[in-house]
Amino acid sequence: MSDLLDVLRHTVGSHHVLTGEGLGAWEQDWRQRRPQGKALAVVRPANTAEVAAVVRACAATGTPIVPQGGNTSLSLGSTPDASGREIVLSLARLHAIRAIDPHNLSMTLEAGCILHHAQEAAKQAGLLFPLSLASEGSCTVGGNLGTNAGGTQVVRYGNARELCLGLEVVTPQGEVWDGLRGLRKDNTGYDLRHLFIGSEGTLGIITAATMKLFPLPSAQLTAWAAVPTIEQAVALLGLAHQHLGAGLTGLELMGRSALELVARHLPHLRVPLLAEMASPWFVLLENTDSESEDHARDRFEALMEAALAAGCVHDAVVAQNQTQAQMFWQVRESISTAQAQEGLNIKHDIAIPITRIPAFVAHTDALLSQAIAGVRIINFGHLGDGNLHYNVQAPAGDDPAIFLREQEARINQIVYEAVAQFGGSFSAEHGVGALKVEQLEQYQSPVALGLMRAIKQALDPQNLMNPGRMLRL
Template sequence: MSPLLDTLSNAVGAAHVLTHDDPGADLSAWEQDWRQRARGRALAVVRPGSTAEVAAVVRACAAAGVSIVPQGGNTGLVVGSVPDGSGTQVVLSLTRMNKVRAIDAANLTITVDAGCVLQAVQDAAEQAGFLFPLSLAAEGSCTIGGNLATNAGGTQVLRYGNARELCLGLEVVTAQGEVWHGLSGLRKDNTGYDLRDLFVGSEGTLGVITAATMKLYPLPAAQLTAWAAVPSLDAAVQLLGLAHQHLGAGLTGFEVMGQFALSLVAKHFPQQRVPLWDEHPYCVLLENSDNESEEHARAQFERLLETAFENGVVSDAVVAENLQQAHALWHIRESIPLAQAEEGLNIKHDISIPVSKIPAFCAETDALLQHEVPGVRLVNFGHLGDGNLHYNVQAPEGGDAKAFLRTMEERVNTLVFDAVARYDGSISAEHGVGSLKVDKLPGYKDPVALGLMRAVKQALDPHNTLNPGRVLSA
């Protein structure tokens, strides 16, 4: 065993340093990304159990000149948390650090280790009588550290904001192995630069998040879900405006789903019984969280839908009668990525566009892609309420999906990203940059902004120890 591996074993315990030389070793869970787009090879997977152990690992790797890839639940979609193929990088897995440290009811905060699974944080908050509103498809396996490292979004950004808006304080191990103790639950602290916001969204390139203090909210008295068929994306945007007017802060979810996206769920998961999809180009899923009562929430929904019908922006609608029906509707929405995977390989896009410009963007880009790739199928769905679309591209039916991905991905990405730029959008809304988009970023990010980002990276991690080749190219 090398001196570095000896040091790491002494720091975290030999049982928590995994290598390919171990009997029966299988490191694929840490070395392969969730979409199976990349498979790397690690020098070792190290699983610390405390912040002090994380700091010791970082110091040892920095002294040895070995780079570190921080990893949470490894559910990322941009190849940002797996090692390269060199066999020289250490994967730093935070999943052993999974404790809820404290809940402060009066301050409406919860402090958790970075390795806490998101669903466990939601459950702990609910058991204490509170709501932790961050919610996304991977919540059963993604971790809070990863959510913060990518500034995750999800289905309730419209009301509560991204992970950054939910975070009040962080504990971070720097690239030098020092610990920043910033787990403040303060909502006001005007004593200099906001280091918290610097580390959130940095994808493990500036420091290793080891714990966080997050906001809690009172549990709503009622949550109602409606599923509405709309005649166009323009109508969906108009419905969003009406929902803001009628529901106000109670509007906690507004998802749009294209007909083809829903057809894939109906095809691959027929037991889910997708409503209204076959005769309408788009469906919308709305959630109303009410602090008064279910009767009040239902009355609000009825007034909203009545106005929407009168204005011609809704063609048909159903309101969930109970929690089971609501969960079933949300499950349909969350099943779209799984159904798309069942259909075959595809080109994913996680983009954001000003809401007012989304209909025009889709009309123009749909036409461009159909002209470039006749028969191409567009899986368009996402968080219309905050302008985030998962604008995915499926190979023509019956075609060779692998060949399509190999020959067309670069061209399709350029078409989509150029259109995003024309409509003042971003090529990454909530998934991050990782290594998948690192070479694209200079073409779509303001050069002054890139220069500032490089200066920050150089200042905090001058030896490029933390997650090299992610977010910023070498």
């Protein structure tokens, strides 16, 4: 192994091969709920050629590789296990924006580029890079692609996958696939791009990508509505599609109990309509307009009139300015923080066909309440994409740690069985990582698992790329 470390030091420079103690920033998951892993080394190559050389050195010595971007995985996808055998390959030094092409509406950038920097670079060129999620200040575009990240504008722009035109990838053999052509149409063989996107580093290492850009919108408006039932929230989504067309860039659903946690733990945030209305559900809508703010406001008001007339909403407010709009979003994005302050909870990142969401929620709420008296369900998410963060909190007053220890497996079983029954997914946007490997085996069909394993074995026969994450052989 000292031979390998020598080769790695020679390849990337000895300053960029980190060993020993004090590597928590790479060895520990950012939530810090799980025990710290132990890497053989953290290796920080500077460019694609160095990444390829590191991979070849690891392949030659049978050393497993854990690729890592901003270390913001929610599923233990990018930290090493405790064996001390795995290297962490950090993409952080590959952070260049290689090119922005305004006429082609595309941007080529390296995997370690932080998402927020990518957004800013596009904006400076007068364009929009629409991928947006809570960790955008530290997550990287390579990680976003490796996990096919979602976020808050998927209803309009799609997931990270839909925003990608091309990739550069280092294969498990340490070869470089240059697939960075910024084309909207290219039917020349299998779509390798989509195979690597969402593969969580198990088939190769994404080192750069060409991503779609969009014209900067002229206006963006945000509204907040109190909704009588979850069925009416789904009906409101339909009306929003009709009235706003592609202008609808966000539709977030929040249960009353989720917002009550925000009001309790983050009292400096004013939760709109919560005190005034007894509604069990609230919705945040975002409308993006290529014309003008007046036009956006007209469209929004027409939508709200129709929604009030149809009984989809009890009441609604449109943010009067950007500050108020940001405040609406801040309330939405503070639910996780408020939940953490309330105590440990059991998180589920699920997707359900939108039509079936009301029945799913009624069914699963009832099963959980039956199983555990007083259990609290904190349900919120991206309704426009059918993606719910259906989280379960201990009954008020119970010790959350004991609750988790005793009930987590049982609650997961209830929730994931219901998800399967309603044709949904147990991992909508957070990926599988090391955390949900068993769920993948349980809920993917044997035919799908067989195909996935055949692909993994064909491309990574030594099983060195993020082994044991996502797909167990």
